[in-house]
Amino acid sequence: MPVEAATLGHVEEEVARQKSVLSNLHTSRNRLPTEALRDIFIHRARDYHYKHMCPTKSVPSWVNVSYVCRHWRNVALDCPTLWSYLFIMSRRWTEVLLARSKQASLKIRVNLVYLLCASPVLSCVGIVMNHVERIQGLCLRLPAPLIQRGVLSRLSSRAPRLQYLDITVEYPNSPVEWSSLLFDGDPPALRTLRLAACAVPLYSFRLSALTVLRLVDVPVQFQQDMEEFLATLSRMQDLKYLYLYDALPSATGFLSSAVFKTFEKIDLTHLSRLRIRAPLSTTVTLLSCINIPLKTQVRLECKSESNSSLDHYALLRSLLAQRYKDQTQSSPTILSLIVQSTERRATLTFGPRQRDTTPTTYGEWDRDIPLRIELDYLMVDEDAIICDICSSMPLSNVQTLSVHRPIFSPAFWRRILRQLQNVRYITLYGGNMPDLSVLSLTDHTAHDSEGEGLGGLAACDRSQSHVLAPRLEKLGLVYITFLPDYNSDLPEPAITRGCLMAALSTRRLEGSPGHLTMTQCNIPDSPRFNMVAVWGGGGGGGCYESPDVDVDVYLDSDWNLEVEEEEQEEGEED
Template sequence: MTQTLSASLDIVPRMESTIIQHCHATHAYVTKDTAAFNKDVAALAGSLRDLRSCKITLSCVSWLPPEILTTIFTYIVEDDAFKSCTGTPRPCGAPISMIITHICRRWRQVALECPTLWAYLNCVSANWLDIMFERSKKAALVVIYRSPGSLRKCFQQILSQLPRIKYLQLCSSSWEVDRILDCLSSQPAPSLQTLKFSVVRKSQTRVIRPISDSIFQGRAPLLRSVELNECTFSWTSCIFSGLRTLDVRRIGSASYPTLTQLLSALRRMPELEQLTLGLSSRFSEDTELSDQVPLARLKRIALDACTLRNAVSLFSSLSFPVDVKIALNLAPIGSCLSDLFLVMHKDPDGSGPIIRSMRASLSYHTFGVQFSTSMTFKSEYFWNPPDDDIILSLQFKCSSSTRKPPVIFDICQMVPHRQIRSLSVTSSLFLRDNFWRAGSADLPALESIQLSGTCNIRSLIAVLQSGGVQSSDMAYPSLHALELESIDFGCGEAEELQDIVIIRAGHGLGIHELRLVKCRNLVDDKVQLLKEVVPAVDWDGHEESLVGGDGSGGGCLCHNCRDESSSGEDYMQALLHSDWDYDPDSDAYSEE
C-alpha cells in the first residue's frame, strides 16, 4: 500500500542513512540558531539594564548628595522599625535596608557606606543577623521583636551583642523567659537606654520570676526607660534607679509590691517623668512611709485597672507638680471619689492649668470623662491619652450606684480651675432630662455642645426650650454652638429644634452654629428649615431614613412611631441599653 501511494505521488523513498543525516543537519542548524537567539536576548537585556541605569542617573533622585540619601534611607528604616505592628518578619525574610541596596548601584553604594542603616533589627530572621552585625560595624543597635515566634530562634544570637544595643524591645513566651533573663544577665549593657519586655502567657498559673539585680550584671548606666508587661522587677532592686519612664502593667500576684516597696522604688527615681502602673490587687497592709515621695519632674501618671483605694493610697503618698497629666482606669467607684480628688489636688486653690473643655463617654458598662485645657480634644484616646492638652482622663466601670449618667457632672465639680466652655458627649444610653438639667446647673458658662452616638435628642430639646420669662432662667444661657453626629432624628424633632432656636433667639440666646454629621431620618427639606433660623449650618448631606419599608415606622424611636410599631424590637433593644433601671434608693457601692 505504501509503495503504491509513493509511486502514484512520484516520491522516491530515501535511504535510512539519508534521513539520519538530514536530522543531524537540522539539529545543528537549530542549535546554532538558538545560541545566536540567546546571545541576542542577553545583549538586549544588557542594553535594557544600561538604559534603566541611565534613566536613574538622569532622575532627580540621583542628583541628591549621599548625605541626603542617607537621611532618607535612615528615615525609612526607622519608620519601619517603630511603626510596624506585625511582629513577624517579611515573607522574603530580608530587612528593609537589604531591599534598598537592590534598587540601583548608587543606592547600594550609599547604603553600604552607612553603618547606622544596618543597626535597626526589626524582627530580622536569624539568616540575616550576621550580615546586619557586620555591616552595622560599631553602630549602636535598635532591636525590636514584637512576637515570641520571631524571637524564638535568634534571641541568643541577638543578645550576644548586648553591649552594643541602645534600644531593646522583646516579646517572649512564658517558658522562654528564664533563658532570656539569663542572657540579659550575661553581659553589661553600657549603651542601653530603653528596655521594653513583655511576656505572652497561655497559662496564668505559670509564675514569672521578677527581674533581679543581676540583670545586665548590674551595669546599665544610660537606662532611662523601662516598660514591662506580665513581667516585673524586684521592687528592692537598684538597677532601675534614675529612670525617667517606668511602665509596669499586669503585675503577677507573686510579684505584687506592698505600698512601702512601691514608694521605696519610686524614691530611687527622682528624675521620673512618666509613670504607668497596673494596680489591680489591693496593697498589702504594711507600715506606710511617714513623708511623701517627691517626684518634682513628673509629667504624666497613669494607673491601669486600679482599685479606688489603691489610687487614694498612692496619690496621698506622692508629691508632684500641679500640672501633671493624670489618667485613671478604675474599678467601680463609690463614695470615696471625693477622697481621690482631694489627694490628687492637694492645693486646689493654688496655681494650676485652666480646664476649658470636658468630654464624656457613656455606655452600659463603662463611663469615661476627660478634661482638657483647650476648647477641642485632639486625641480620640479615652485612657492614657498622649496629648498634652488633656489634663485628666478618668474611666471607670459602672456599678449599680454609678449607672446614673449625671455622675459625670458630680466629677466635674471636683476638678479645680474649671472654666468649661465646651462639652462633648458620646453615649449609647438614652440620656434623660435630668442629665441635661444637671449639665446646665453645673456648667452655666457652656458655649458649645457636641453630641454623638445616642439614639435621640428629645430630652436635650426639652431642656433647651425650658425656662422662665428671663433669659437667665433658660437652660444653657451661653450656648451658641451645637454639633450633632450619628443622631437618630425622631419624627418632628427637626421642626422642634427650629422652634427652640426661634424661642431662644427671642430671649437673646440665639444658636449661631449648627453642625449635622451622619444624622439619620434627616432630609434636605428639614435642614432647609433649620437654615432659615441658624446663621451657620454645616450639613454633610447624609440622608438615611429610619422609617420601615412598610411605613410602620419600625426604625424610628420617637413616641409616635414607637406606639405604631408592631414588634417594638428596636425600642426594647434601646431600653436594655438605657439608664432607666437606675434605682436612686440603692445602696452606695462599697469596695468591701
C-alpha cells in the same frame, strides 16, 4: 599611514577622552555627598526596624542599597551604624551584621512567639547576646516557656549602653519568675523600660535615670504592693512618662494605714503624661502620694472594687479639686467637656479645644487632653458621682458640652449647667431624649448647697431665680429617640418632642438666639427625623436652610411644627 588618518584618529581619541571627563563631571555633580547618602540609608533602616518585628520572611528591603552601585555599596559598608539595626534570620546573616557593625551600638528586635521551630533563631539570639555590652535597644516578644530556655540567662552581664528595654511575655498562663538578675541590676544608661506580662522585679534594677516606665498586665503574684512600688518610684526623679495598666493590686489596706497618713509625697516635677488603669483605691492612693505639674496629661481608668465606698469617690474629687485649685498659665484651659455613659460605666473627658466633640477621637494623647477619667462598674449613684467630679474642676471657660447616651435626671442637668455658665454648644448623642426643661432661660430652682453632693444630688436650701446656660447658641441632637406624646408613664427620665419645644419657648420669647438641630433622630410613628430650626431673634421663629437636612421645618410663634417629610426609600431601615 596618511597624515589625515593619523589626525582623525587623534581627534577620535580626544573626543572619547572628553566624553569620559564630561561623564565623570556629571556623575560627580549628581552624586549626593557621602554624609547625606549615609544619613538616608540609616533613616531607611531605622524606619524599617521600628515598624517590623523580626524575624522576617526575607531580607529587609533597605539592604538593597548596598547593591545599587559601587559607590552606594562603599558608602553602606563603611557605615557601621547602618548594620547595627539587627534583623535575626540566620546564623550567616547574624555574623555578617555583627562584623559590619564593628563597635556600633546594637538595636535588636526579636519576635519568638509565632515560630514553628525556635531553635535556629534561639541560636542566633545566643550569638547576639554575647555582645550584651554593645546593646543600646532591646525589644523581645517571647512565649513564657522560652524564658527557661536560656534566652534571658545570657542577659545577666552589665549593659553600659542599654537605653531602651521592652519585653513582652505571651501566653503567661503559668508565669515564670526570672532567677537571673538582668544586666547585673545596673544598666546605668537605661531611659525607657516597658514590661508586659513580665515577672521582672523592679527592685532588682537601678532606675534612677529612667524617663519612661510602662508596666502592663503584671502577673498578680508578682505585683508590688503600694508601699513597695512607691519606694521604687521615689528613685525615678527624672520620669517623664508613667503608664501603669493592671500593674498594681488594690490599695484599700494602705489607704487606712498609718504609713499613708504620714507619707511624704514624691515630687515628679518632669512628668508630662500619667496613665493609670487600676482599682479605684489604687488610683486615689497613687494620686495622693505624688506631686505632678499642672501641665501633666492625666488619664485615669478606675475599676470599682467590691468594697468601693463613697469615701473613695469623695477622695478622688478632693484630689482633683486640690490639683486645680490654683489655676496658672501652665495648666491648659478646659474648653470642652465630654460625658459618655454606658451601663455601669462613665467617661469624662476634659478637653482644651472649643469644638472637640467628635465621638471617635476624644481622649487621645496627641489631642493634648489635660484629663480623662473612666469610672468602671459604678456601684453607687452615677449622676451624683459625675456631678461631684465635675464640680471639682475649673469649668467656667467650657464652650462645648457633649453627652453620649444622656440618660440623666433633671437634677443632673441643673447642676451641670450651673457650672457651665459660658457653654455655647450642647450636643447629645444616642439614647433617649432627657428632660431639658432646665434650659428655660429662668430656672426657679435652688443654688448648690453644701449638702448637694454624693447621695444628695437634688438637695437644696433655698429657691432663687438664676440663668442657666445664658450663652447657649446651638443645641444638637444626634440619633436621639423621643418617646410618644401620649406616654405618661415614662420608664426613664426622657421627654417628648413637644416637651422639648416647650422648654425652649422661654428662650425664644426672651430673644436669646440659637439653633436647634436634629440628625437622624427617632420620632414615634415617623421615619428618621432631621431638622434645623432657629429660636430667638426678637421672638420670631423660622426655617433655617441647610443642605444636610431632608425636611423643611416651619416654626410659627407658638412653636407648632408643619413638617413636609421626604418619603423613605424602599428598604431603608428606620
